Amino acid sequence: MQPLNGWVRDKAAVTGKYLHRASLVLWIAIGALGLPCVARAASPDPALVSKIDAATFEVVIPKAVDDPLTYEKPLPLDLLPYQERTDKYFSVGTAFALGDNRYVTAGHVLTIGFGDLSGPPALRDASGHVYAIDKIEKFSLQQDFVVFSLKNPPASAALEANAKPALNSVVYAVGNALGTGVIIRDGLYTSDTPEEENGRWKWMRFSAAASPGNSGGPLLDQDGKVIGVVLMKSANENLNYALPIGEVLHAPDHLAVMDKQMAYQLDVLDYDQHGRFKAQFPLPASYADFSHTFLQLQNQYSEQQLKALLQQQSGDLFPHGAGANRILHGTPELSFFPELIVHDRSGQWNYAGRELNRVPLSGNGYIASGYVGHNLLIHLRRPDDVKAVTFYGDPTQMMDLILKTGYWDRQVGPEKIKITSLGQPATVATYTDNWQRHWKVAVWSEPYINAQVVLFALPVPDGYAIMMRMNPAAITHNSLIDMKALTDFVNVDYGGNLAQWKAFMADRSLLPGAMQDTHIEADYGKHFSYDSSNIAFGYPSTLQSVAPDNMLAVGFGYYDNHGKTDLEASAIQIHLDATDPDRISVKRHIAPSADLDDNFKQAWGKLLHKQHPYDGVPYSDGDEMDIASVIAPPAGTPTELYTVFYGTQGSHKPEDMQAKLDLLTQQFKLKAH
Template sequence: MRRMRGAALALLMLCGLGMQATAHAASMEPTLLPNVQASTFEVVAHKPTHDPLTYARKLPMELLPFQQRTDKYYSIGTAFAIGHNRYVTAGHVLMVGLDSLWGPLALRDASGKVYPIDKILKFSLRKDFVMFSLKNPPSEASLPVNIHPQLNKVVYAVGNALGTGIVIRDGLYTSDTPEQQAGSWKWMRFSAAASPGNSGGPLLDTHGKVVGVVLMKSANENLNYALPIGEVLNAPDDKAVIDERVSYQFDVFDTTLHNIFKGTFALPLSQSGFFKAYDKLQRAYSKNQLAKLLAHDPAKMFPNGEGSNELLHEVPSMSNFPSVVARDNNGQWDLSAKRQRKVTLSDNGYIEVGSFRNNLLMHLRKPDSLSATKLYHDPKTLMDLILRTGYMKRRVGNDRVKITSMGEPVRDFVHEDKWHRRWQIRIWPMPYANTNVVLMTLPVPDGYVGMMQFAKASQTYDYLINAEALSDFMYVTYDGMLKQWKTFLTQRDLLPDAFKHIHIDFDYGKRFDYRSKQLQLSWTPKLQKIDPESMLTLGFSFFKDHGKVVWDVADVWAAPNPYDRDAINVARVAQPTADMEDSFKSTWHKVEHRRHPYDGVARNDDDIMKITSVAGPVAEADPQVLYPVYYHSEGAQPQPKMAAKLKLLMSGLKIRDR
């Protein structure tokens, strides 16, 4: 799920963006400056005193500007006083403190003194302002207000521009424009320049009176926006008002919900009390919107809706890289993932990384020297391996330093998805960026598959429920050497429920046995080697079993070792429905009637001899499910030898699927 504020679709908040505007020669009357400066403050948050991250080398902090590297605080925005212990800033500036890794917000004056926020007195999410008090206000200095400013007059944008202290810049109050949601009030538009950090600062007239709160800029023109100060003064006292259109999306399809995030709660509250009350409303709304989105159009939702049939009938993808079941522009559900690069680790280990939308996908093949039990149950070890990819680096000036460890996660729990797969979800903080890393991984025989997201601290809950919902759409193959399977199968608490009905048993050099609800398969070294490095891949897929969609094994593949092109393979093929493409029907016809290449005649394909037959009912029985059976052998092999191998394979196979 992705949450987007309605206003942000057309407007960009100043706290994250720089601006350009036409300069004017007018200057503020010097006698007004002392009061303006005494009444205007930086909004700050204390820099974390402890960094849990470890880096490849010492951070080159000398590359940062002196003020930035020596300041104990992060500069967030601007605030100003408008009465006795009454201060105003932008609502989105305050919301930086929601679930922040930086601690509570405070104000800092021009001399560097910091004043903790005491109570939140007024708040509006849609109008984007907050009024609050301080625990120990510095003085009685405050700015007078003018609720009836005149168009085309000079105004001054006052703010903590670029975090370098209070700056005053002039321009014109050019026009008004209705707010986007319902036109309930009008934004002031002005041409005075504003920079990152100006958010929440006062917009003044030539008499030093506040006419508005600087909030944002237009996406397409060099004009900035302010909320008229009258909207702040006339807002209900002792109340937080949440009434804003919020758009929600989910990564696997392009459906978007546009609903109103609405609610109120009583003020005053402490900063922590305010965030607790707001967070409760926001989480309930987010959870509700996600549920509505997933239930929005059940006739088109995977796996029972329109466009699902082809994926439910396809032979499983045997790739050990994870993918996501997503709906394409034609309404068809298909596998989606972009594999990007592979990083080699020691002792035959490696990590492959790729992406799906804004999600980082990965497959980790554990180093042979690393205990599987340690990997599955020690999240620090897992993350340290992932960090070897060099994917995460901390930017310091124009340098980037590799993060080598993130320590222990702050949260570690198991999420069971719709298909009863047990995903381990861990969350690590990156305090310097006020960001959390959300890692969702699923143990597989050779290591892990998973997905990683980077969430701003205030958005972590949204990202977390998004990841949990996305787990229902993850497509995963179980692949590994027999020695890896042996350890993996002992991790009973981490195995999907599907393995309750799967029995895998082997004795090196003697026999291999596989049993499931669908089939029973066994062989001896006469057919294929059975060694610790012999490969076994179970192609899990989504398919219908007696009318109900299940997630289970639909393909069994085995090879003598990871490098050998010899292989045996038994795959599930279901009778296509009438609405499916002709290619599915053609394949089914060949399988059902044992037509080439399913006729037991060996053929050469890229220097690999292949022979295929079919297990299951004969054509006259109108079967619903059949199992093509494959034997592959590298190099030129005579038909009698291939036929003998196929016969051995078929003799150890029993189909139970009906």
């Protein structure tokens, strides 16, 4: 079933996937909103209509006054209908008066304002007067209703209640349908149906039409008495649902109750954590205190569910469990586009996520994008004309570069206006994942849609590997804890030219733990050296020219270190430049586990016995010549081996290729591990 609330639906849409046909599209459309104008497709006795009108209100949220965003041009607000561009509020639902300064609406209508970036919800009458909410008196998350008072209530007529309506009788659904004003529509009260979990109460089903914006409005009998609170509609039949008014009247006074089954899901897992959000706290409370306490409890529940989800399968979570062995015993893909390591239904862990679209920036920069689950994945290549020292320290500049792609726009009537800057982030922090990689975390606000952008950016030599979401402001906390957990499943290799590596290595705070003891030296025109805790090697420019535009890639693998898995360099490759295939590479190989297939075992056998292509004999591969060898292992049966490789274009004498390989192997040093 679906809430009858257009604003909720619009905000939920922004939490989904961002990339469609290889393009990021974040398009939010808010329907025409304005002051109520009463229209009646069918009405009760005319004597009751004025009373119903006086007792029924729009629930509104103020529009943001200050907009931190910058656009490619002034917003053409004149393209909007007059009411929409002049109205200071968004209309999000319906409420009604029950007397004694008691007002009722759907719980999900009022909670729209949670975390709101522009102001709390309020009520608005047919004349346009707005009334601030005073105290929340009753609330039920599972039954989806709230009772509250107003600070300066109008002297309006209150609706009477009828807690025992007759089936198959005429009913009227009253509400702010589609945000265009309060209307009254007729139908029949057709049946009751138990609530989905365990039948604790029965929903009323009725055939009177109800549209987005009707949520929280009254369902009336033919005498104009309230029999229910309109809440939702069926997705596959022309029936709508209301909560019987008796459930509201008989609910405990001065109490907020949460008792609802909820599932928690993490994008890398193929199973959910099911639990029950069960809590309560005393009322009355101001809207600010009520929303703060609710969100605090909800956030605590989410944290508990995430913890339970990860603990439930801790023995099989990557890098543990047999399903991880294909990754643990493989070699890095040297993929500079960020991937998520996900668990599939066959019980295996695999890489997910690939580049779907690339937009060039000036100075050889680019934005490559793709997605996995709720997460937009980006590889941002730093433009050459942007200095590394400011690039890695300025999240606003990073986001402005992303926006240069033109992916983000704001819909104004029929026109889409590109967003060119989100301004300064609302919050900036750092987060270190279990692999000792240091992420930059920033949150930007977009008040005009009450949304926030949450971004995790991992510095890499040529720019950033980025994971990003856009979500309603009320669930930013959930996105933050989700994305922190997901960082442990992000796989990305490090690449860039030697000039970029030099700038990157100069700031040790950017380096992952796996590279803190690594030193890379490039004496242009003379010598290159790589020295880590595991290996050291180097070569003179007579083997391969050493220049700023040499492309260096460092791939990372996952290795057992006395019962603990560490992220360590596993493949080092240096290309002559971005276009020349001449290259040198050093790779680390791990003996396959018993459960892996014959392909792994055959590949390991070739290494052990130095069979082709690891026999030190040159060979032709298309229009280039290659030569590779295995570094002599220590005594005993090795569990890991290193190979060295040299490839160059054209045909060359075997003795010349062997001399090149000798230059590389002579300086190779395998350190104790």
